Amino acid sequence: MTQAMRIEGGMVDRERTLAFSWNGRWMTGYQGDTLASALLANGERLVGRSFKYHRPRGIFSSGSEEPSALVQLRDGAAQEPNTRATTVELFDGLYATSQNHRGPLAFDLMAVNDLLSPFLAAGFYYKTFMWPKAFWERVYEPLIRASAGLGRLSMQPDPDAYDHGFLHCDLLVIGAGPAGLSAALAASRSGLRVILVDEDFVPGGRLSAETHEVGGQAGADWVAEATAELAANGNVRLMTRTTAFGAFDHGIYGAIERRTDHLVDAEDRPRQVLWRIYTRRALLAAGATERSMAFGNNDRPGIMLAGAVRAYVNRFGVAPGRRVAVFTNNDDGLRTADDLSDKGIEITAVVDARQGDVVEDTIGRRGIRAIRLGDGRRIDADCLAVSGGWSPNVHLTCHHRGRPVWNAEVVGFVPGGELPPGMSVAGAANGTMTLAATIREGHGAGAEIAGDLGAGGSPGTPVEAVDESFAAAPFWHVTGLRNRAWVDLQNDVTTKDVRQSHQEGFRSVEHLKRYTTLGMATDQGRTANVLGLALMAEAAGKSIEETGTTIFRPPYTPVAIGAFGGRARGEHFRPHRLTPSHKWAEENGADFVEAGMWLRAQWFKKPGEKGWRDSVDREASQVRKSVGICDVTTLGKIDIQGRDAAEFLNRVYANAFLKLPVGKVRYGLMLREDGICYDDGTTARLSESHFVMTTTTANAVLVFRNLEFARQCLWPDLDVHLISTTDGWAQFAIAGPNSRALLAKVVDDLDLSNDAFPFMACAKCSVFGGTPARLFRISFSGELAYEIAVPARFGDSMIRALMKTGEEFDAVPYGTEALGVLRIEKGHVAGNEITGQTTARMLGLGSMLSSSKDAIGLRLSKRDAMNADDGMRLAGFRPVDRSVILTAGAHFLNPGDPADMAHDQGWMTSVAYSPELGISVGLGFLKRGTERMGETVRAYSPVRDQDVLVEVCSPHHVDPDGVRQRG
């Protein structure tokens, strides 16, 4: 194709021809084109179908406000629907297709909807599809879903890479038009660190689209000069293709930078980068958006905003039509006729609503052919340039709930209420609608902010320019129309819909929006909202000011979900923490489970084992029979030192710690302020002023945080210091009757006899001929057991050495599942029991609560309700039918009682198959559980369809007297 509509001039590079595919046809454009300008250059006016009525639609604007020219970009997995052709930078090989039609674009079968439009008015789906009721889910909803929406997702994972990043500046300037550039110049000359962002791929804003002179030269030339100075200043980062989409707390702005969207091959680099920009101050210089007016059939291809027509002519060197008519209510729109005439384009009519002239209707189907005036005259036009005035881009001023206010002079909403802290507004975004005033305001704002922030340099003077005439009069719609007039092109909202909404009682602007969908979707109604509000105000007999406006929230323009995800996908969705024995475990058949960010071996599969139970039963059995080794590095470890460390521990643990002897370990219970248990663990005293606390894996951070709070805020007078050593030590539990014998071959020169190193002893020692270590005689399994720790760098070597040394005892590694089996058999509580809702008495640990001291939570733990004799108590459970496998979560009921909460007796917290006993065993809370040993209750789990009888027993299914662990 020959780019038949290409004319002279513009900023495109005619030396660089680019080929692109549109609906399967190859066309050409130039470097510097958008997809929209290239399509227009090739005479393509019909580019899509409307949302509801499948009306033919063309290119309406030249920027991110585009409501109509939505296309599917790329193909296959990289396909992106609803892309605005007006913002797509043309590149060689670009592939785009139209969307929202069945059959060819020119012969959309769904265009029948347009004939059915009387039945498809606003809110029709609330009133229809009501009967029969069963049809809703099976028929109506699938039908509506198939018909609704615009583009189509590829339904494949997004193959593109995304990233995120962090930037810092003194001043963020949003918009590189005349105001933004002037502000950035003033601020950077003063010495501020400035970031200047613009959503376009060239700076300049409207200067790129107009024929204004700035500083005695063409606007575009001044833009080039200004950006060159900014680049030379060294303290400015100019980011084109970057949209500041949200103003968040503490001066943080979100921005999306399109890094490789305009490249043929991204070479695996991130397509887009989501920036978090930390600012001291921000200046919104986002300009204004032109809006349309409502008249009959005002949605045909070829009907465009006047400013867009000028942009295509002046910036892109493209004639949107050969015979153009203009319909305006302001002086700005009149400039269109002048600019087009200068380019030799025929102007067939200039219709100025201020003179009482109106366009009543348009003629054409797949594109406008003529207009019909209010006086009945028909005038040929293949393009109608419409200007209904300009709306300041106030969106980001609303992100902290600021509400714009109506300005009658501007005929638009300007920033109002409280702006986000640190934000100022300049230029057209602030309602300053003429060039010289905009430049002065931008420069002044930049200089003022520099002064506020103490920058000492001179901001210089604003560049000279002339204020063009700007006289706008409110004119919203043509009256007495026979045909439909569109308000919101993207959502197919007509003037009739707005009036109907009012008639049906949706009188608030928020209701209007939600009932008609006015202002929703990708363009957020940027060309439609004010028109809709004006119509609503008229229907209500109020002023626009009285009617008010909806406000905006992020994002300003759509942001790909992939960009929010960034690089966090697949295996790198979040970090993983690995224990020092991870590599060895991988080599030895470990199956890993996530515990927070940790990956822990849950069992080690041996050849011939058919399922996890085989592995877990074998591991648990071998621990009870001989010895097993488990990596327990993940338990939180906190180094506690200081003259007052013992006193500190005595205040944070509910049981006594003040007199714990050096060389001893004690089990401790921590309460919240409200007296509820929140963590348990052991703490070892290595010296008078040095303790090592262990916490549960899950609560390691929480406990550390609480301790730090207590240290810094509750008792700053104590000499106590904390630091985490969780990652510093590779720690292994060695459990089983042969654990002592195994350790005797590991530990250097330490008497491990029961007398010399009894249950709950600890010591610094060395292993394997000199490697420093710590040894603790503690048991979670109920067996004779130890935990031994070495510096993490030796962890891999240590597990290999332990397994080698343990060969003569048939030592096995065991994972978290066997660990769980062993502790349930023993009746030790864990996270299933310490849920944040359970008390020490419930857990059978009531006797640990010291009555001779004060500690966090102790006082409130003594409340009557928490100590009632008929409260829940930890108990053990075994199925009456020994072949039954119990399920956790089952509720207990007395036999014969109905299964409802009024008769609830408690619940099963943990279950395991006990290889030691050959039956399934459980732990749980039962009302007066400790008094009901031997009773039979129902364990009822409707979720798992189980209703069995269980016998109440001691929670200590194995070795209830603790002989083994003390042996």
Place this chain on the structure above:
Amino acid sequence: MDEITLEAAPVLGGANLEISGNRIVERDDLAIVSIATPLDGQDALAEALRNGWSLDVPDPTRSTLSGEVRAIRTSPDQMLLIFPHATPDAEATVQDRLAGTGYTTDQTDSWIVLEVAGPDTLSAMERVCPLDVPSFEIGGTGRTVMEHMGAMAIRTGDDSFLLLSASSSAVSFLHAVETSYRNVT
């Protein structure tokens, strides 16, 4: 049975990556010992630091350097001492010189230390580090979170940093830093 001796292994196997003229190196030759200031013991500790290593106690967000020994302030009453030391007795060697004027804990194995350097370092840091590191003076430090991992950044030169993070997530941390370089080069 043969005599067994445990061998120390660097968390990342001694990672040493070159990415378009930039370098990421695992510094497993460095020991890290935390020193906590006893209540009302600031002066004695400061003197011990000066006498032991010719080091001043660093101000918040700063580090001090003497030879190859660096002190980094990590909290109101805590600093880290980082210095070349191969054997697992770093805490004892520090305590020898402090003589009880500070509480010491060996942190060597708790951290992974990556030395990053090269012309794209500041650009790469923008992708992973929320701190305003371009404005750091040399010797400046900050604690932050990188890709959900607690971390510390110390500027050691115009285009070089030491990055510290938890050793258990070292693989993920290296991936985060490496990806940042690859995304900007």
